[in-house]
Amino acid sequence: MIRLTDFLAVPDPGSTKLKFNMRAGGGGGEAWDLLLDDSEEWLNMSRYRSAQTNNNMGDSRYLLAFAQYYPYGPNYFIFGGFFKVTPVVPAIIKGYGYELELQQLHSEFIKRLIVKLERPIGRNVYLRRYESVQQQLSPEVYELAPDTKLGTFPGYQNVRLRHAELQRIIANDEPSWKDALSSVKGVYVITDLSDGRLYVGSASGEANGLWQRWSGYAHLKNLTGGNHELERMRSELGDSHIVGNFQYSILEIFDPKTKAETILQRESFWKQALDSRAHGMNKN
Structure with a gap:
């Protein structure tokens, strides 16, 4: 087993979070479909700042974003990029409170790297700190596709x-x-x-x-x-x-x-x- 944090090393582990996006609110679509289409809504899923402290970036400076890869199952997620996080000033609550700047680090794995969590997660645990995610969710590298993964036939x-x-x-x-x-x-x-x-x-x-x-x-x-x-x-x-x-x-x-x-x-x-x-x- 290859641990996620061994494969995706980051420059500042203490200031990095991981977000496991599943579905956009308000019927906005599955996270993987939005990532596959490079939709602006894909970024908005991680830009949103809720009123709950545990659902925000807090003092984190970086973000590893993932999208639930539903063709494989609820506990599989595909890598969507490593981002620099900048809070919007003045602060915005219940809106897009962060600017996300895609970094070159690990960009070669976007839409190719699939990780498997020990079990499916609920919406209350989809955002985790890099330093503790391995202990909490046991993410492992499941697949590194030779090219961009494609979605299942959409109809x-x-x-x-x-x-x-x-x-x-x-x-x-x-x-x-x-x-x-x-x-x-x-x-x-x-x-x-x-x-x-x-x-x-x-x-x-x-x-x-x-x-x-x-x-x-x-x-x-x-x-x-x-x-x-x-x-x-x-x-x-x-x-x-x-x-x-x-x-x-x-x-x-x-x-x-x-x-x-x-x-x-x-x-x-x-x-x-x-x-x-x-x-x-x-x-x-």
């Missing part, structure tokens, strides 16, 4: 993948994603985040549905799925433009037994609805 209506994320999902045969995308055909949209233009496509005849179709986009030797307009963009702007700017989402899903003509009709509808022929990347 067809919530898919929003950057190209690098799509590549990792396909390359690693991520089980929940492969099962979900292989079991449906569908209409999807690719967004060029550099200018907002859209490309609407479909998986209408592939045996493995959206998984097979999107696998074509994920490989560096293809990137365009054979689409002529996307291939033109690639030749003009280079692979880096696609990898750096393309985002993939699902517009509509269909049972695998659905006829190809039906799906192609819906693809045409979405091209009209989103005006992706005149102002997007569709040319047919």
Whole structure:
């Protein structure tokens, strides 16, 4: 067993706290989802200063932040960064009372390092001092992933993948994603985040549905799925433009037994609805 404090050494143990974030208040979402998206709400979970002394940073100058990694279970947490803590002056209670500045120390482990606590914790013990956390919660290093961990499949209506994320999902045969995308055909949209233009496509005849179709986009030797307009963009702007700017989402899903003509009709509808022929990347 590798103890957490042996793995994540800090320059000032007596002035460092650890926060095990679980869920944002007011239905704001799971901590891991917010960290994965680099959401501002992720930082706000640790910036908040309550009226209870034991839920505040106190005199701590540094913070190790973690997010509950729910795909593994309630006592698993993934590392979210080492921060310098500066209290807001004048003091704010029941609001964002701290400024957090991300430090380079241990930054290579963000979204990769997963620790396991001896048992699940309640909201009254989610903030702990570095010097006593090992005795109180027995955190141990459980996994150090070779790359950023990905969340489980979030549901067809919530898919929003950057190209690098799509590549990792396909390359690693991520089980929940492969099962979900292989079991449906569908209409999807690719967004060029550099200018907002859209490309609407479909998986209408592939045996493995959206998984097979999107696998074509994920490989560096293809990137365009054979689409002529996307291939033109690639030749003009280079692979880096696609990898750096393309985002993939699902517009509509269909049972695998659905006829190809039906799906192609819906693809045409979405091209009209989103005006992706005149102002997007569709040319047919």
